[in-house]
Amino acid sequence: MNEIREAAKAYHANLSQDEKTEATKCFKSMDSDGDGKINLREFMGVVVSKEKSRFDYDVEGFFKELDKDEDGNLEFEDFLIFIYLSKYRTAFVLRWL
Ligand SMILES: [Ca+2]
Numbered sequence: 001m002n003e004i005r006e007a008a009k010a011y012h013a014n015l016s017q018d019e020k021t022e023a024t025k026c027f028k029s030m031d032s033d034g035d036g037k038i039n040l041r042e043f044m045g046v047v048v049s050k051e052k053s054r055f056d057y058d059v060e061g062f063f064k065e066l067d068k069d070e071d072g073n074l075e076f077e078d079f080l081i082f083i084y085l086s087k088y089r090t091a092f093v094l095r096w097l
């Protein structure tokens with residue numbers, strides 16, 4: 001996971017301002033209670049409804065992998081990995097899960 005984390009950070013650093021805004025918007029739309037973090041319930045709500053075809057597996061396990069500090073919430077940094085993986089490494093995600 002550390003290698004992917006680094007890649008996701010580099011990916012985010014290279015995004016245009018518009019794309020960064022888009023990523024932030026996406027994060028905020030998933031954060032339905034607006035506390036600046038995404039908990040498992042919020043994550044599952046979006047992933048299971050919108051990405052059912054691609055994420056029809058262990059969403060909870062995936063969430064735990066993303067949650068580096070294991071506090072039960074995805075911070076924006078964790079969320080970037082999700083964006084990065086879902087955009088560019090879908091095949092990898094499927095294998096990993
Ligand atoms: Ca939240």
Ligand SMILES: [Ca+2]
Pocket residue numbers: 067068069070071072073074075078
């Ligand atoms: Ca966390």
